[in-house]
Amino acid sequence: MREVRWASEEGDGIEHLTFDARPDGFFVESAVVGQRYGKAYGLYYTVRCDSQWRVLHTFLKVAGGGELELHGDGAGHWRDGHGLTLTALEGCVDIDIAATPFTNTLPIRRLQLAPGERQPIAVAYIGTPDLQVTRVDQAYTCIDRDREYRYDGIFRNFSANLRVDDDGLVIDYPTLFRRLQSVR
Structure with a gap:
């Protein structure tokens, strides 16, 4: 199990994440x-993926606020915590939680892009702190395999080059x- 921390470049935020690679997949708690x-928040979340980095379950809880639970089948079909089918997310394999760089790891690892290869994808974007889920378009391009990727937030006309470590966890997400x- 690994532990990593990120600081927000936009304010006073911080994240503490545990990353556990297991025989049947990956588990994150943060x-x-x-x-x-302009709204301060505290967020707890978990993400469980299969061995191919497809999201099977995520749970989010805002301190003093709402909760969100999503169940994925790894093939782009989603249900909420009550078992209701979420047709608006049809075809999304990955999630993107606005508050964390961790969810960039999901498509980076799952897509296995070759240098120079670009892949547009649809993701289930989870806003924070409101926990509203929408389908958005993004793209990833491999610049240096297992080291650097370009993220394009097509839905908001934003791009950034992300440096990652051996596990695909973001080291630097400019701005x-x-x-x-590491804490010793």
């Missing part, structure tokens, strides 16, 4: 303290997040 659109030194 706590984020941040600020978005948004930076990894902190």
